Amino acid sequence: MRIRYALLAAIAACAPVFSGAQDPGLARTPPMGWNSWNHFATKIDDATVRAQADAMVSSGMRDAGYTYINIDDGWEKGRDAQGNIVPNEKFPDMKALADYVHSRGLKLGIYSSPGPKTCAGYEGTYQHEVQDARSYAQWGIDYLKYDWCSAEKVPELAADMQGTYRKMADALRQSGRPIVLSLCQYGHQNVWRWGAMVGGNLWRTTGDIEDNYRSMAYIGFGQNGLENFAGPGHWNDPDMLEVGNGGMTTDEYRTHMSLWAILAAPLLAGNDLSNMDAATRELLTNREVIAVDQDPLGRQGHRVWQEGPLEIWLKPLQDGSSAVGLFNRGYTESEIKLPFSLMGIGGKANVRDLWQHKDLGELPGELNAHVPRHGVVMLRLRP
Ligand code: GLA
Numbered sequence: 561m562r563i564r565y566a567l568l569a570a571i572a573a574c575a576p577v578f579s580g581a582q583d584p585g586l587a588r589t590p591p592m593g594w595n596s597w598n599h600f601a602t603k604i605d606d607a608t609v610r611a612q613a614d615a616m617v618s619s620g621m622r623d624a625g626y627t628y629i630n631i632d633d634g635w636e637k638g639r640d641a642q643g644n645i646v647p648n649e650k651f652p653d654m655k656a657l658a659d660y661v662h663s664r665g666l667k668l669g670i671y672s673s674p675g676p677k678t679c680a681g682y683e684g685t686y687q688h689e690v691q692d693a694r695s696y697a698q699w700g701i702d703y704l705k706y707d708w709c710s711a712e713k714v715p716e717l718a719a720d721m722q723g724t725y726r727k728m729a730d731a732l733r734q735s736g737r738p739i740v741l742s743l744c745q746y747g748h749q750n751v752w753r754w755g756a757m758v759g760g761n762l763w764r765t766t767g768d769i770e771d772n773y774r775s776m777a778y779i780g781f782g783q784n785g786l787e788n789f790a791g792p793g794h795w796n797d798p799d800m801l802e803v804g805n806g807g808m809t810t811d812e813y814r815t816h817m818s819l820w821a822i823l824a825a826p827l828l829a830g831n832d833l834s835n836m837d838a839a840t841r842e843l844l845t846n847r848e849v850i851a852v853d854q855d856p857l858g859r860q861g862h863r864v865w866q867e868g869p870l871e872i873w874l875k876p877l878q879d880g881s882s883a884v885g886l887f888n889r890g891y892t893e894s895e896i897k898l899p900f901s902l903m904g905i906g907g908k909a910n911v912r913d914l915w916q917h918k919d920l921g922e923l924p925g926e927l928n929a930h931v932p933r934h935g936v937v938m939l940r941l942r943p
Pocket residue numbers: 597632633678679680707744767768
């Protein structure tokens with residue numbers, strides 16, 4: 561009897577997850593791409609976006625799995641006499657831009673707010689949800705980041721954040737074009753509990769990331785406990801990548817990439833792709849690390865061990881292996897011992913180092929790793 565109640569409760573808890581959802585084929589793995597905000601802020605235009613698309617192809621990022629070219633805030637002008645949203649002079653022809661991005665084998669994303677104004681003070685979508693969704697579909701948009709911002713100042717929206725997001729999800733669905741919906745409201749009201757129910761494919765879990773170790777680590781390591789809310793079609797989003805923007809060391813950026821992959825987080829590069837060095841490209845295109853992020857099982861990893869600044873995180877993968885991150889948040893190099901029993905592995909395991917691209921062989925029960933300050937050793941263990 562008790563089991564039957566538990567089953568019913570589980571079904572009841574799961575059912576609404578899909579009730580407001582977008583096309584079930586969308587975001588089966590965490591979205592990968594690029595977003596303009598972290599590097600360019602509002603200094604973006606048509607030519608910059610095309611250049612990023614070109615660079616995504618020539619750098620090998622597209623072939624490594626990056627797909628979305630996302631325009632963030634700063635493209636909006638206002639509305640025409642019929643109330644249609646109109647891009648500013650920096651984006652003379654949004655449909656032509658989408659066609660170009662599509663011709664490179666990529667997809668185009670855009671940004672708006674449910675309020676009257678966006679965070680940077682541009683025109684928002686308030687009271688034009690269906691009309692804007694239709695414009696996006698006509699242009700060929702594939703992804704919308706919908707940023708709360710001034711909605712907070714509109715009482716009817718502020719009183720119903722969930723309904724406000726659901727409204728846009730419905731409008732996108734009505735548009736007839738599959739468009740990924742990214743909720744951006746900084747993790748307020750425990751969004752991970754209802755983001756999927758209102759039709760979100762991903763939802764920011766925190767405030768804005770900054771290009772420094774402190775901010776990245778605070779956000780990334782703070783995701784522990786949210787792992788049960790993510791899965792195919794609906795992901796926690798600890799914000800876009802800062803890799804390559806210059807504010808962190810290579811070890812720190814390696815931590816950023818590794819942690820985001822273990823978290824099954826969206827991988828949205830936030831640097832200037834048309835001007836990146838080899839080290840940045842290598843960090844962003846490590847296919848073994850990307851495979852962890854994109855693993856079809858879609859399980860978000862979590863912390864399994866901590867000793868002061870040293871942490872071990874685990875992400876179970878579809879083929880029965882485990883991705884493991886040995887993280888050193890301290891100021892000096894440290895040794896971290898990994899007993900395989902932490903991964904539920906009784907005996908030996910085959911171990912591969914995902915940053916060295918090296919098989920470490922079949923090891924009996926445990927290993928010791930030297931982990932640099934603010935750095936990581938990332939492994940894949942097969943029992
Ligand atoms: C908010 C979001 C950022 C970015 C800016 C744009 O701060 O959290 O990611 O979209 O708005 O104005």
